[in-house]
Amino acid sequence: MPNCLDKKTDGQVIEVFDTQIFSPTHPDIAAIALQQEQPSIHGNTVWEASFVLMDFLQQFPISNASRVLEIGCGWGVLTSYMAKQVNGMVSGLDADNAVRPFFDYHANANQVSIEFIYGTMQRMTKQKLLAFDVIVAGDICFWDSLKKDWQNLIRRALKAGVREIYISDPGRPPFWDLVEYAEQHFAAEIWSHDTQQPHYIEQYVLEITR
Numbered sequence: 678m679p680n681c682l683d684k685k686t687d688g689q690v691i692e693v694f695d696t697q698i699f700s701p702t703h704p705d706i707a708a709i710a711l712q713q714e715q716p717s718i719h720g721n722t723v724w725e726a727s728f729v730l731m732d733f734l735q736q737f738p739i740s741n742a743s744r745v746l747e748i749g750c751g752w753g754v755l756t757s758y759m760a761k762q763v764n765g766m767v768s769g770l771d772a773d774n775a776v777r778p779f780f781d782y783h784a785n786a787n788q789v790s791i792e793f794i795y796g797t798m799q800r801m802t803k804q805k806l807l808a809f810d811v812i813v814a815g816d817i818c819f820w821d822s823l824k825k826d827w828q829n830l831i832r833r834a835l836k837a838g839v840r841e842i843y844i845s846d847p848g849r850p851p852f853w854d855l856v857e858y859a860e861q862h863f864a865a866e867i868w869s870h871d872t873q874q875p876h877y878i879e880q881y882v883l884e885i886t887r
């Protein structure tokens with residue numbers, strides 16, 4: 678999957694909505710990458726879908742003190758942003774434990790207290806989802822198998838009382854299948870949304886409410 682954050686932010690730290698983001702070639706990040714096993718499920722950088730969702734939630738904020746779960750959090754940039762925005766309990770879940778040091782680095786740099794949960798969305802039971810009001814996710818519907826995982830996760834989450842779910846995506850085929858399913862089975866809306874931060878990006882946000 679191509680990603681232009683690397684080229685456009687080579688070796689830099691950028692700031693988007695008061696959140697610091699370190700590029701893969703920043704010396705600290707490169708040093709972490711050298712010390713450990715590489716992320717293997719595309720968690721090797723920060724994806725543009727996170728910026729689109731940050732911009733969307735900047736315009737349509739989540740209520741203060743919400744308990745938020747980011748699914749497929751990768752380096753935790755959106756998780757860090759949410760912690761600043763909602764001032765509540767915010768966690769990031771990822772199936773790849775190799776992203777954890779990058780997640781921790783961004784949490785420290787942004788001075789936020791966020792929890793990393795190692796696991797898959799498939800293992801997030803209704804019981805575990807009771808702990809959250811809102812779910813966010815950026816670019817995690819890239820395989821056909823993931824759309825079924827999302828359908829089941831959304832169903833469990835709504836039953837558990839999660840009141841809002843936001844999934845941003847560049848518009849890959851499994852995402853459009855999920856959108857179609859969500860429009861048929863849930864209270865869902867699809868938005869085209871663009872941001873100028875850190876550069877012009879236009880993607881999609883699927884919003885599901887209880």
Ligand SMILES: C[S@@+](CC[C@H](N)C(=O)[O-])C[C@H]1O[C@@H](n2cnc3c(N)ncnc32)[C@H](O)[C@@H]1O
Nearest residue numbers: 718719720723724727749751772773797798815
């Ligand atoms: C394309 S990256 C996006 C990362 C981050 N959301 C961003 O925008 O920078 C997808 C992330 O989802 C994680 N992931 C993939 N399948 C998953 C699953 N079934 N449950 C939880 N996380 C998963 C990967 O490990 C990876 O970190």
